[in-house]
Amino acid sequence: MSNGQNGNGNGNGGGFHILQRSRLIVEKNSEVLVEAAEAGKLDDVTKLIGDQGVDPNCHDAKRFRTPLMAACSFSRVDVARKLYESGARLREEDANRWDALCWACWGAGAGGGWTDDTLPTFNFLFDRIKQEKWERVYTTSTGHTALMLYVKYVSAAKLAASGGASDASGAASLRAQIAKAQLEQFEVLNRLINVIPDLAYDTFFKKNSFGQTVMDMTRRVRDSSMAE
Numbered sequence: 202m203s204n205g206q207n208g209n210g211n212g213n214g215g216g217f218h219i220l221q222r223s224r225l226i227v228e229k230n231s232e233v234l235v236e237a238a239e240a241g242k243l244d245d246v247t248k249l250i251g252d253q254g255v256d257p258n259c260h261d262a263k264r265f266r267t268p269l270m271a272a273c274s275f276s277r278v279d280v281a282r283k284l285y286e287s288g289a290r291l292r293e294e295d296a297n298r299w300d301a302l303c304w305a306c307w308g309a310g311a312g313g314g315w316t317d318d319t320l321p322t323f324n325f326l327f328d329r330i331k332q333e334k335w336e337r338v339y340t341t342s343t344g345h346t347a348l349m350l351y352v353k354y355v356s357a358a359k360l361a362a363s364g365g366a367s368d369a370s371g372a373a374s375l376r377a378q379i380a381k382a383q384l385e386q387f388e389v390l391n392r393l394i395n396v397i398p399d400l401a402y403d404t405f406f407k408k409n410s411f412g413q414t415v416m417d418m419t420r421r422v423r424d425s426s427m428a429e
Contacts, residue, residue: 231259238268238284241277250287257289265296266304273301274308276318278325291329292339300339302326302347309389310354320385327392338400344409348393352418355386 234255237245246268249255258267269289272280281301285291291301304312305326309319338346345353395401406414 230255232261234259234268235261235266235271238277238280239271239275241272241275241280243277243279243283246280246283250284257284257287258293260295267293267295267301269293269301270295270299270304273305273322273326275313276305276308276316276322278318278322281322281325285325285329291326291333298340298342299350300347302330303341303345303350306347306351306393307354309351309386310356315355315382315386320389323389323392327396330396335397338397338404338407340407340409344411346404346407346409346415347396348390348404348415349407349409349413349418351390351393352415355389356419 230249230253234246234249234257237249250257257269260267261271266274267289269281269284269291270293272278272284294300295304299307305322309315309323313319340346341350394405397404405416408414
């Protein structure tokens with residue numbers, strides 16, 4: 202028997218290639234699940250988790266996001282619920298230590314934007330956080346809390362309708378949409394400040410790695426807006 206071969210004449214390389222193929226399949230399925238979650242394809246997500254056994258806490262290769270992060274960043278609340286029920290963890294982190302709540306804050310301003318499902322997505326996250334009894338304020342690799350990210354991305358975003366308002370009725374409808382979104386944004390802001398009631402003060406005055414508090418970031422957004 203030659204060195205590196207077993208009784209069937211197969212070298213160790215055969216086992217290595219099998220493992221390599223398995224790893225590539227897992228990586229591909231992970232990418233597919235994250236993409237399906239981002240696109241809000243509930244049926245695909247259900248099949249990938251249920252039929253193919255893809256880990257709901259897998260990460261994509263590009264941004265190291267989990268499916269739950271991807272779903273929350275585009276307000277796919279039904280997908281987020283399904284993932285959570287299937288074992289997805291809220292406190293799973295990407296390469297920058299962002300979790301699903303951080304991605305929801307980014308998405309509401311810079312990702313999918315504010316939609317009818319944005320507030321339900323935040324409420325889903327807040328309810329799960331309360332249920333899990335978080336005991337501290339988590340920060341990203343740059344020291345940002347979820348509240349800071351919300352101020353940074355949502356407060357700076359401009360509410361605009363897709364397509365213009367061509368008549369008085371359309372303009373009134375547009376104003377109503379913006380007013381509704383602004384009320385919802387304020388509701389989320391209030392819940393972010395009080396996401397962990399005992400640490401509301403710490404959340405509001407915590408500093409990131411640049412020495413900024415939420416108030417500092419709010420002033421920068423305000424000053425930038427007034428300068429335009």
